[in-house]
Amino acid sequence: MSFIFGRVSATLESGKNMLRFTEFSKVLLDKTEGALVPITPLRREHKPQILKHLYAMSMHDRYLRFGYTATDGHIDRYVAGLKFQRDEIYGIFNSALEIIAMAHLAIMKEEGRQASAEFGVSVSAYARGRGYGALLFQRAVMHARNEEVYQMFIHALSENAPMIRIARKAGAKIERDGSETEAFLSLPRRDLDSRVSEFVADQYGKTNYSIKEDAKRFWNFLAKVQEIRTGVRHARHQAAE
């Protein structure tokens, strides 16, 4: 029994760590306390949702995200080229299973060179300021560490105050060059905590996603039943006339 209690409290502790992820996000923990935000690793099947999320971005947001005013065609090519095996792509979904925030951690590993990763993120305009951008960043940091990638960088436009704030709060070195800013972050070595936390975070994200899928299926089923009932009622009225 004490083994089970031990496991339960270890799992709860890992759950708490999921919010904290790394020691630099204590402030965020206060902001999101009591609200576990499920972050789901995205797969090829999510491409339609990824496209929908990116198409919905304004031209200015596309400029901030990609460094140029990406057209729908650019977005098509970007999504077609996503490397789900090599990189990590994460999403935060609403109950309709639409992506409201996503992040892309591009991992670069080359023979004879220190591995590094580049982080990019977008949050739907209406969902900003809730800490999603920072949470996705911390999720990416945890994965990079566990992949033994200890250098992460973010390319942002100097006007992009929220992105620079996220990177600065994480302890990144910020180098500003006119309208462009590069943020470099050295990550701590991976440890048991980072590995257990990632495992728990993944399970939580996947479970939450499948619950939302079931709920969506159920509501679609109810809508179909309602449609059939309306059809039958309508047919009865017509037959009675």
Ligand SMILES: CC(C)(COP(=O)(O)OP(=O)(O)OC[C@H]1O[C@@H](n2cnc3c(N)ncnc32)[C@H](O)[C@@H]1OP(=O)(O)O)[C@@H](O)C(=O)NCCC(=O)NCCS
């Ligand atoms: C950058 C972006 C991802 C931030 O997402 P978000 O979910 O709103 O960010 P968060 O809620 O985690 O907030 C991050 C921090 O920025 C701060 N912030 C938000 N808006 C700000 C502003 N206009 N000026 C200064 N700081 C700001 C927040 O207060 C928060 O800091 P805090 O934790 O100390 O309170 C979002 O604005 C976005 O999608 N922009 C378009 C795409 C983009 O710029 N991507 C980044 C380039 S890769």
